[in-house]
Each structure stands twice: as structure tokens, then as C-alpha cells.
Amino acid sequence: MAVFDVERAADVIHDGLFAQQHRGQEGAGMVVSDGQRLQLHKGPGLVQEVFPGDRLVDLPGRLGIGHVRYSTCGGDRAQNIQPLLAECADGPWAIAHNGNLTNAAQLRRAYQQSGSIFHTTTDSEVLVHLLADPYYRSRIHRVGRALAELQGAFAFVLLTPDSILAARDPHGFKPLVLGTLGQGFVVASESCAFRPIGARYLRDIEPGELVTINRDGLASYQFAEPAAHGAQCVFELVYFARPDSLVFGHNVHQVRVRYGMRLAQEHPVEADVVIPIPDSGMSAAIGYSRASGIPLDMGFIRNHYIGRTFIMPEAGKRATGADRKLSVLPETVAGRRVVVVDDSIVRGNTARKRIALLRECGATEVHVRISCPPTRHPCFYGIDFATSEELLAAGRGVEEIRGSIGADSLGYLSEEGLLEPFGAGGPRFCRACFNGDYPVPVTDGRGKLALESGLTCESSARAAATRKGAS
Amino acid sequence: MAVFDVERAADVIHDGLFAQQHRGQEGAGMVVSDGQRLQLHKGPGLVQEVFPGDRLVDLPGRLGIGHVRYSTCGGDRAQNIQPLLAECADGPWAIAHNGNLTNAAQLRRAYQQSGSIFHTTTDSEVLVHLLADPYYRSRIHRVGRALAELQGAFAFVLLTPDSILAARDPHGFKPLVLGTLGQGFVVASESCAFRPIGARYLRDIEPGELVTINRDGLASYQFAEPAAHGAQCVFELVYFARPDSLVFGHNVHQVRVRYGMRLAQEHPVEADVVIPIPDSGMSAAIGYSRASGIPLDMGFIRNHYIGRTFIMPEAGKRATGADRKLSVLPETVAGRRVVVVDDSIVRGNTARKRIALLRECGATEVHVRISCPPTRHPCFYGIDFATSEELLAAGRGVEEIRGSIGADSLGYLSEEGLLEPFGAGGPRFCRACFNGDYPVPVTDGRGKLALESGLTCESSARAAATRKGAS
């Protein structure tokens, strides 16, 4: 996120990042400008770990940017935590990136050939080199020119000593919203960051738009044509964003309730109780219960002392995290036919364990309902599903998946169902993870560790995609 | 909690305490016996902070006890964290205590007069002195004799190098459950600790019962007559325990759903949507929605990166914690008549803020429903409501409370409603916090800092009660 002309920018960024903590738990950082120089603090861990109260005092200033880091297993080195800070010939720049560039490796190689040095293994670092390149440096609308070189998914915020900038890729993969705070401005990935800091939602940053904010106010440029067929990430609505955010102009919770209602129409079942997987399946379960008339009840209890599992970096931690996170309420399910609602099945291990647990606790039937289509293809634009091999649904029919997880029935929302809540003029989604139809070709070595070869000489055979969290 | 004859007792206790983390977040500790000597590790903070993975390796053994600490503001000194460890003439003892003794100050004064030295300001420490006292040391059933001297609320677990013991006060204020794990045994405050460690619920420890478990198996003694009119803490069911626990033989979630249903009968209202305060009001909201037919929806979103507010030690932290914890979903409440369901109102500050926020987000009416009667009297047996002055309902009628928090209507569950789910043979509850009828007289200086006078010479005018968390 970015803020301009606010009291104690560091405190505001802190609270905004904290509200967006669900977007990345591996690291956090911010750069604040006192009008002349940029000061950076970042580190691994949660926002509250990286910024204990007194740390913020050392970061005076009225403008700055912040970031929470998500993903990049194998590549979770400290220097990859953002914002990145660099000194160009005309002064310092800080950047934070959400999304995944698809031509970063080519650009990186070209810059390295001409003598440039890279310090991280993130794709984001190429933007720094473009900004430092004399060719772009001498251009009018330099930042826009540099951004136009990038392909893939990106929402960027940038900071100079006296301005903030924000840009969104021409396909609009990633959400990026603009708000006002007093006389100042705020940019964030999700609008849920606005209320806790007292900001008001103004509008989305548009695909292909660059916004610059400085003493003279806000100016908007179109650095690239919006892609004819936009490609907004539907998974943000399905899974990633917080229910109280506006994403692509729609309230996330309400969209999910609609998905649940549609799911009840597409995949009805005779059952005694609808139970959500907390908290990811809650909204859709409310919708399913509402449309089906089957009563909603709590069948799983969440231990609040563990963070979100899906987003943790190592496979090992995932397993342990899942075990301790949810407990079954036997009294709810014993002797009953249960409909379990969740937002997605990725690897399937967790689903399998939970279904077995429900049966162990006496459920007579377990019907699973998922509020999106089967995720069969990896994402190269910023969601960390890992590789095709790890996706349970890749190359498998629904019946096979059902058997694998041990459910009595399994129903996924249809692709049409995904679009229903929006009507004709709604967002154009990227649905590559469901149908393999990638809106931007992926030319780079595909995978999260694609850029790791340099400093660590690891095998490039590992192929998970590098992605970043929320700016 | 206590475990006997299990593989890696330290790991088992860790997982059991983790599942009971909601019972206390100020400190955690455990003592493990390798059959000959007792090793202690404890510290301030959450279980996962006090016991990072590798710490557990240093605590070998097949039996041990553990504790999470709750409350005692003003008195949150490190040495008060339990278990307490002491060497008597016949060897070492460790104890952990849940509840609040009402005659600790007298016993303490008597022991000090005879030359004994106290190292904590907890009430629990008097049991150590009783056990060390030659009078009791020479008695058959020494522990039972010592326990019989205590008044008030207590669930104790004790550890010697080769045995564990567990006892519950004659009124049965606090829950204490017994389970089996393989060939071994487990004792815990709540049964939710059992599933994650693979244990099975056997039965409750009874009021006035002392259970000893050693190489020769389990033995049970009645160290005191069960009180004619038991006094189990109804607030455990209303608020404190986890929904998936069995407390006093009843599933907590189901009791709360029943409370919500009854509440809908006692305090019906015309409205558009029922929203719970997550997660404390969830079960009752399901019940209210079910009985009233008003649809349930999510009106508040919880930030999962903050722990439970009610239980934090300092007033200051409470305020901040509440602000960042819940966000409103304006789309759910705008233009609607809203029923908000929660389990209790203590000071009222949080309720007032949230109601205002709902109106700000467009709610046309806000009706508050609370799944217990007004809490008008302080608890001296182990729940930290603080003092009467801090309790909003103390000395106020419901209408006055409604005005104070700014609701359009306010309905509390009746005392009869509290009993309804259990029928004739149900538990006998302590309801002192609702009606001021204290089942055990409180003779000590009433308050959390009652025993602080010694080492710190603080004013005894401060009067919140000392309490401890889950063993």
C-alpha cells in the first residue's frame, strides 16, 4: 500500500498492512519518506513481529509505501522481502509489487549482460533497473515507459522522496484501490485496509493506469491500453480477498454468498446440516443453506492461535498447521448427513483428512460443495497453487476427485456460475486456473525459483512460480 | 493439564495446552518428570512462544503437568506463572491450579507467622505449604487432608517424580475431565484438549474427588463431601469454554445454540438479519436465527491475527485490541434492521463502539441479544470481570444499559433460560455474577492483588480478584 500526506505515515501503513495481513505472512516491510530521504525497515514474519510498536517511531514522515510478502518457497530469502530500495543517478526509489511478471527473466538477463547487478531473486527487481536505465530516465513519463516494458500481472506502488505512484497492469489481474484520508491519499490492494485507518474508498486504479500523487495533487496517465479482454483474477473473489473488501467493484462476501446459492441450485443434495470450513467456506455456506433450506451449523471449530494454512511457505508446515487448526464438533455431525462447503480444493490432503474425521465422529454421509470450478492449471500471475502435479484436480475428473477425498458426493461451481452474480457488464476474469486459457503467454522458465539460479546455483528444474503479496 | 505414562509427555502437554490456549494467554509452563527428577520450563506469553519446538526436547519423561495463565493484572509477575515447583522434606512437588481460593490470605498469614516464606503472590502457593507442613506430611491421604483445608474454587493437578494427582473442589466450580491415552491417562480443564493428542474422554473428576495415578493405576478418594448445592460455573458454558468441549457433561456449542433459541422466544423482534459477534456469539446467533426464522449473515469480519480480547491483562491493550479485531461488512447491514447476538456485555465500551459502527454503515435498527443474564456482580472464583464499578450492568436496569450502549432494543437471557437445556437432573450452577448469591463466602481481602502486599507493598485498595487459567 501507499500513503501520501498523512500524519505519521508509518503508523497508517502499519494499520493498513495489518488489515491486509491475510495477503502475506512471510515478511513485511515499509519505506517512509520524510520529504528528503527514504528510510526502510523490513523483515521476515508478521506485521506485528516486524514492527513492534516502538520501531515505528524511528520512521518519521508523511508519505511511504508498505508490503506484506506471500509465497516463494525455496526463495524465501530475507533480501527478497519488499519494498526494494535503490539509488539511481537521480535519487532513491522504493517499489513494492503484487503479482507476477512473465518476462522478468528475459529483462533480467539483458540487464545482466550489460553489466547490471541484481540483489534479489524476485521478478520485481527488473522494474528498478528499467527506472535506472538512462534510456527511460531521459524519457517524459519515464515510469509509464518503464512499466510498459513489463508483461504479466502487476500492481505496483512506488515511492520517491516527495511522491507516491501506483500502477496496474493492462489486464488488471490484481486489484488496486484508491482512497482518500483527510487531505491525503491511500492506495491499497484491498479496500479492507481503508476503514481501520479512517480512509474512504474512491475508485479502483484502472488496468493500464498510472497514478502519480505529489504536492501538486493527483494525476492519472494511461501507460498502456487496457487489454481488450481484461483478465481480473477471479480467485481473489473466490478465495484470496477478505470478505469485507470491495474487489473489482464488488463486495467479496456477497459474491461468495451468491456462489453458495448457485451451488445449491447446481448441486442439490438431501442432507441434515450445512457446515462451513471456517472461515474460508463461511460465506458460501450461508448461501448454500439459504438456497437449499438445509440448516447451517458449526461442525468445525477453529483454533485462533494458528494463522492461515494455505499461505505458509513450506509443505511441512502446511501439514502440521492443518492438523492443529480445526477440530470437529461431534455433536453437530453424529448421525447426520452433512454438506461441507469450502472455497477450493488444492492438494486434497486436508480435505481427505477432514472428511475422514467427520465420518469418525459419526457423520452418516459427507457431501462436499466447492464454490469454484476445479483448479486444474497452475497460476503464473500471482497465486501460489504450486505445480500441476500438486493440484489434485489436474487431469482428473470430478468423480475421480470425489473418490480420492472420500466424499459421498462432490459438486463444484460451474464457470457460468462464477459469472452469474455480475451480469452482462461485469468484470472479465482470468480463469486460467480452471480452463488453462492463459491471457498472457508465459515465456520465462515457469516457476517460483526461476530467478534463483544466480546467487545460489540451485537446479532450475524446480518449477513453482515466484509471487508476491499485497502492496 | 496432567499426563501419565505417555510417549514424550512434554509434546503431549504442549499440544494439550495449545488446544486450551483460549483459557489463558499471559503465560505458560510445564513440569515433566523423567521418573526421578522434575524439570520446569515456563515463561510469559503464548504456548508457542514459551515452547518453541526445540525447547521440548530438553524435557524428557512420560509424566508431567502443564498450565496456561490467565488474568491477574497488576500481579502479572514472572514468578506467578505456574506450575509452581517446591522441594519438601520428602522430595519435590509441582502444582498447577485453575480457580480462585477464598481463604488463601488467612492460610498464608498463618504460615508466614510460623516462619514460612512465600515466593509468589498467587493464592495457589498455600497448597505447597500445606503439603510441606509436617502435620499433613505425616497423615495418611496427606494430599486430601491438605486439600480439605482450602475454600473456594479449585481444580488442581499435582506432580511428584512418579505420579500425577488431580482434584476438584467440593462445589465443582471449575471443570476438570479425565481421559485415557493409550495405556496412560490425561487430565485437563476442557475435553477439547483430548482430540488433538489422541485421548478419549472417560469422565469428569467429581466435586470433592481426588484422583491419584501412578504405576499401580488410578485410585479415587473423596477428600470432602460434595457440596449439597453444587456450584458449577455457568459462565464456562456461556463464554469461557471452547464450543467443542464437553463441560459438566454437556457440549458447549449445543448449549449455546439452545440459549440462542430461547433468547428468540424471550426477546423476539422484527428484523432483517441476525449477525453474530464472531466468534463468541456464533453459536447463539445460529440458535436465534433458527428459532426466529430471521436469516443469519456475517456482519462482522474478524482479523485472525489478533488473539481474544477479553483475556488480555491491561485495560490499555483491551481498547486497542478491540479496535483492530472486527470490521463491519457494510453490504450486510446497510438499510437493514439488524439483530446482533453476543454472549455477554462486560464493560460495555466495545458494544457501544460496535453499535455506533453498525449505524454508521447504514443499519436502520440495531437490536442486541445477549445469551446470558446481566452480569452485575464480580466473580471471586476465577473469572476476571474486574470490579463491580467496571461492570456496566452493576446497579443498572436493562433499559439504562440499552441507552448506554445505544441499541434500539436489548434482550438478556433469563436465569430460567440458562437452566432450560438441562432439565431437572442438570448441573447446579453458581450464578453469583448474575444474582450476587455467592455459594462460598469470600473472607479474604477481595481482589486480584490481595496477596501482593508482601513483596511489593502496593496499596490493598485495588480490588480485582486473583485468578488462574487452565491446568
Add this chain to the structure above:
Amino acid sequence: MAVFDVERAADVIHDGLFAQQHRGQEGAGMVVSDGQRLQLHKGPGLVQEVFPGDRLVDLPGRLGIGHVRYSTCGGDRAQNIQPLLAECADGPWAIAHNGNLTNAAQLRRAYQQSGSIFHTTTDSEVLVHLLADPYYRSRIHRVGRALAELQGAFAFVLLTPDSILAARDPHGFKPLVLGTLGQGFVVASESCAFRPIGARYLRDIEPGELVTINRDGLASYQFAEPAAHGAQCVFELVYFARPDSLVFGHNVHQVRVRYGMRLAQEHPVEADVVIPIPDSGMSAAIGYSRASGIPLDMGFIRNHYIGRTFIMPEAGKRATGADRKLSVLPETVAGRRVVVVDDSIVRGNTARKRIALLRECGATEVHVRISCPPTRHPCFYGIDFATSEELLAAGRGVEEIRGSIGADSLGYLSEEGLLEPFGAGGPRFCRACFNGDYPVPVTDGRGKLALESGLTCESSARAAATRKGAS
């Protein structure tokens, strides 16, 4: 040490402990009184580690006591770090102890039999129980009565909310000095603590004397007759104390220079250069060079980033510490006959290695001169030589020792030499470590872990003595 009526007692104690850091590096602690209550902070490590600057701010008050902890391998548990703090019937007491009690185990056993509970495995804790005992509590001159029960070596400082007390055992084993600081008072083990805090040396606390200092000024009591044949620890002068301290009324450096001169007379040798072991042998080497006319030079260089070896708790650390601590200067010793001067040989391993290293660097002859007699007997009064088996000189003649360490010649100062600097009216020393003539019988299980049996049930076969550092 103890201070009374000084600005910011915590700062003064910090600086005084820092100057006495050589007396103990395992732990440090202090208790400060604000006139009403006592506040404690202590922990393992060096003074600067335990008390980072800002810690001291939290300890307001004008009086207090402090301690640095020395020794106790096996028993280096956190709770053994001093001062000890306890609440008696008449209020809180804090104590800090330098020395080693010889009847602690008996007293401890007696108190345990009567129901008292011990929380440390130090001998010092028995004084707390004596002070809490109603028998002594009711006595006039209670503290003196309690002290009179103790046998062995002790220098105690005590703190109540409004006074400090200081006492020295009747034999005067351990040094204890009294000074003034502005209108206030200071008590310390060594006078080197005085200059950095701006205090002035007044006099020694006398054997058998108890000094109390409160609002009414200083009062002195003789709680026990001074022992007819005093027994001051000569090893304080030889090794333990800092060169700039006054110990038993004599400057340590000057005494050591005299020892070096006498050593040159007792054990002359033809050689080219005298080299000290830095810094322990420096003073005596100056004396040896001065009396012999053989030039002094630096043959060893000390790495200043390692602390004093002798005093570290574990055998393992000792070995490593020694290796990295000193480097030879080959240019000083190559082709030369070298006299190496040090203050003592304990286990002999270090001496052996260093002599070998000198030869490797080209020394043609290595003559070792030690400024005290052979240490053949363990100390039970507070110096941690470990057991007889570990003492190289135990049961060995000088010639055998010489062979063992590989020197060309070896000369120890005679017992007469030890006394020479003082003349007829000089101090009466304890020389038990040289001649086995123990001035106070040792009735307890001899050894550092003698009191460990309780909480940890370790074998009592381990037999090193429990000792404490400087108060």
C-alpha cells in the same frame, strides 16, 4: 554490594558490579527499594547483558543490593542467581552472599523437616529461613542471632525496604569493605568498586561484625566473637582480587610485586627474559624482573574479546577459552631462556600447552615461577578449584609437577614468602588450599552440588563445592 541513600541506586550498583565483574560472570542481579517495596531484576550472564541501559530505569530508589554470580557448575540454574528475595511475616527481605557456608545442609534439612520449602539449591537460602523463623523474628538483634547460626565463609549484604545490612563471618574469610558516597554509604567485596562510583574507602567490615544502615545512620554490632586465629583468604591476594583493590587493608598489586621479588630470591635462575602470563602474572613478573635484573618483556598477547577463563562454569568452555585467549610472540622467546611467571597452577592443562607452545616458538629453556605455594587441597569456603582429583598439585611433589607440565624448572613461593609482605601484625590467613589445615570443619556433604538432591535428584557423588561471587 549494597548502597544506601544515593541518587539512582540502580545505576550506582550497576557500575559497582561492573567494576567487580571479575568476581563472577555467570549471573548478575540487584534488588532496589523505593522506600516501600523491593524490586528485583536478575539473570544469567555479564552485568552489561543482564542490565542493558534501559533496564535500570525501571528500578527507582535510593537503596539496594547487587551481586555477581560465580561458579556452581551443575547447579547453574537460573533461580540460584542472587540476590534472593523472600517475604516473611514482617515484610520482604533480600540477601546476597559471597562465600560458602559449611553447615547449610544441616540447617536446610532441619527446616525442611519442619515444613519449610526451599526454592534454590544454594547454601545462602538458609539465612532467609533463619530470618523468617519466629524464634529469631522475635529476638532483639534478630539478624545477628540468625547469622550466629551460620558456619563457614560469608560476607552478606541484606536489604529491607528502608535499610541495608552487612556482615562478615567471624573468621573473616571473605573481604568486605565500607565506604561513603556523598551523604550515603556503600558496602562492597572489593574497594575497586568505589572509585568508578565516586565513593571513598572508610574501613573493612570486621570479622564477626554486623553493620546496619538506615535513616538513623550506621550502627555496628558484634554478632560473634572474631575467631582467635582469623582465616582470611590469601587466594584473594594471590589471584582473585583486582590489582587496584585494597584487600584486608593491603593493595593487591603491591603485594603481588613483593611476591614476585621474593620468588626471585627463593628460586633464582639464569635466563634472558621474564614474561608474565597476562594479566594474572603481570604484577609478580614485574617483581621477579625487578629483583632478578632479568628484563621483562611481553611473550604472550591476550585476545581481549574473551573473558577470564578460570571462572567459566563448564570444563568444556574452559578448554576452548584457553586456546583462543593467549598467543605467543615468537620474536620475544625464540632462542632465549624464558622465565614465565603466573599466580597459580590449578589443573595444569593450560600450563602444559603454553610451555609446549613456547618451545615450539623457539624458547631454549622454560622456567616457571608461581607466586604462591602448590594448591593441593580443595577450598570449601568459596574458591572453585574443583575437587582434589582435578588439582595437579594434590599428592604430587614439585618435581613431579614440573615433569607433568614440561618445564625446565619450576619454583613455587613458600608459605613464609606469602606472609613476608605483612610483617608481624599482618592478616591471619586461611591457607587450607596449600596445607590442608581447614580453619572451620566441613561437616556437610562436600561439594558444589551438595544441595542439588532435592529438585533434581542428581547423584550426590559429584563433589565440587557450591560457591558464590561478590556482593
Add this chain to the structure above:
Amino acid sequence: MAVFDVERAADVIHDGLFAQQHRGQEGAGMVVSDGQRLQLHKGPGLVQEVFPGDRLVDLPGRLGIGHVRYSTCGGDRAQNIQPLLAECADGPWAIAHNGNLTNAAQLRRAYQQSGSIFHTTTDSEVLVHLLADPYYRSRIHRVGRALAELQGAFAFVLLTPDSILAARDPHGFKPLVLGTLGQGFVVASESCAFRPIGARYLRDIEPGELVTINRDGLASYQFAEPAAHGAQCVFELVYFARPDSLVFGHNVHQVRVRYGMRLAQEHPVEADVVIPIPDSGMSAAIGYSRASGIPLDMGFIRNHYIGRTFIMPEAGKRATGADRKLSVLPETVAGRRVVVVDDSIVRGNTARKRIALLRECGATEVHVRISCPPTRHPCFYGIDFATSEELLAAGRGVEEIRGSIGADSLGYLSEEGLLEPFGAGGPRFCRACFNGDYPVPVTDGRGKLALESGLTCESSARAAATRKGAS
């Protein structure tokens, strides 16, 4: 330092850096290669703080480089700690630098103009950019070509995945020595690093020499003509190096003893005792005593729990450090005429305080003897004297200095005296700090913060020189 083909390179580098800890205490770091990839660990503080034992386990490999950081107040940012690590088009490089480049700012500016990005404010970083530059990358003897662009003082060690390199500037300002360790090689700033790791001194790296060591053995190149009039830093001999090192082929201690002897001839005085400032003046004091016949004695005692003062980053810490570091031994100086020997006077504050303290303790006369000429000019090659304004001797005659520090007489070693120990064929020294005759012109903005402008936009008016510690 650098090592090649040794068991557990990380352990060896650790021990070597530890022996060179006196060369820099602000930070430490190392990069180790396992033959394929480079792994970095570095941080602020002492070697033992940055590398607790278990850290080293994570750095497997048989070759690597390490560094301890010295100086750069204002610029002591974490990213300036070395080694620096960078990925060029042809793979990763790590470098560590001792000394100060005088044309770094120009090179930096040029690279920034062409689009390069800098991440530190150290001068050393320009070498990374030279190595990445396609012009040099395509050259035979690329590293030599790159090094030839640099001006000023440098001793560099470099690491690639399979080789180490070492180079020394053509003037030979900084020491750099080569040794063997088993079948492998070691390069270090000072030979004192060799003995603790079991290495043997082979020879100095020569001015203008580049040594490369890889699987094929050691190769030597002359990347630049040695400067006609070499300029070795005489302050290394006078002050900086450890007494047991060979610097420029001479044992440091012996040279200092000779300086002390010469000082006695140049500035004789009638006095009773010669006392060194420990430990910096010890060698020269031995020489002074030897040549004058005045007995040497200890007049100051050093507290071993404080590190070396001169080298700490902040002025504030210097002051406090000095106060607690030395105590006077009044018994040595009272009633005596004292000669105090030290190696230098920089700001004069410490000298003034110590002389006053000696008089307070009863010294009747205080004569100060300094084993080098007055330091009147700042160093731009790597010693942190700070600015001219801070140098007491800048623009002042000896008599004025004497008055300022309050000595009865003051004698400095002459420039001729500095050369005496070496005779005709000895080293050619840089003596700029004494006579202002700078062997390499300083064209950059002079000062330690010269390169700070970028990221922090601080005023360039601050003018202390950037310098680095030992490699």
C-alpha cells in the same frame, strides 16, 4: 580474510576473524562456497555475536571469505557490512575490502549515470560494478583490469564459487599476508590470524599484486606497477595491528619496543616510574623503561569487560567507554614522578582525564611520551581519526598540546625515529597523518559519509572518511 581448500571453511574463517577482532567491532560477515553456490551470513556486532556456534553449521564448504567492519559513523547501516554479494551475468561474486578508495565517488557517479544501481554507501561497491561491466567481463585478466581502475588504499579478497582472489593496491597501504594451511591457502590482513587456525606465514601479498587460487593452484599477476615510492601505513605498526603480527615483514611488538627506546633517547626525563597505558602503550613502555633505566610498573588497570575504545562508532560511546575502562593504582603513583607512555593522542580528551586522575591520586609530576609524531592530518586511506578539527595536534605546537592535556612535559617520537628500526632497505611509509604529504590525491568529497547522499540525502558537509576493517 580468505581460505581455500580447508576443512569447514566457516569454522576457520570464524577463528581467523576472531583473532582479528581488534580491526573492527561494528559488524562481521562471511561468505562460504560449497563449490557451487555462495552463502552469506553477516550482521552488526562482534564475531561471537554474529556467529554463535550453531550458525556456522549452516555454512558448509571448503572455501570462503570473511570480514570485520570498522568505522563509518553516520554510515553504519546494516547493508554496508561486508562481504558484499552480487550476481553478475556470469555468476555470483563476493568481495571484502580493507582500506579506502579515493576515486569511488567518480566511478559510482559514472555507473549510476549509465543506469547502475547501488545498494550500499560503501566505496567498496564500485568494484562489484567494474566486475559486472561487460567491458571488463570480456577482458582477459578481468579482475586485474578492474582493480587497475581503483585508486587509494585497498586490500581485497574475492570469492567465486570455486576460487579465491586477493589483491593489494600499488602503494601497499594496507597489509595483506599469505599463508598455507594443510594443503590449502589462507589470506589475511594480519598474520596473528594464522596461528590459531594452524596456518603458516608464507609471504606478503605485494603492492600491485593479484593472487588467484583455485583447483589448479596459486597464480600471481601484477595488475599494476608498484608505486615508485610505496606508502605503507605506519600507523598499523604504531597503533592498529596486534603486537604478535608480522606487518610489512616486521614484528609489531618489537618495532614498538624500539620506538620506546628511541623515545627515551629523544625525550629523556628524570622520573621514578614508567607506566604504560594498557594495552596500547605496553610495548613502547617496556622500551622506554629498558633504555632509560626507570623501572616499569602498572599504574593503570584495565577492566577486561569493555572492548577497545578508539574503534567504537559514536562519540558518545567513546566517552563512556573510556571512563569505565581504566582505573588508576594510587599506590604506584602517589608521591612519584611518573612517565606515562602511549601510542598516540587523537582528540586529547582521554589523555586529559587520565593525567588529572594521576595527579588526584598523588603523582607529583606527569610526563607523557608518545611513540609516534603528532597526528595533525586526517587519514583518507582507512584509519578513522575523524576530521582535522577533532585532531588535537592539528595546527598546534607540542607545547600547546602539553598545556591542553595538563602534562608536565610531553615528548613525541620524531619522524626519523619512526624509520630507525628498519634501516636503509626498510618499508616506505605513508606518513600523511603526521606531515600532510598524501601519496595519492583525494579527489572525492572527502569524508566518511561522502557516498551517503543517495539513499539518505544527508548533507555532504559532514566530512569523515569511509573506511573498512580487516579482510
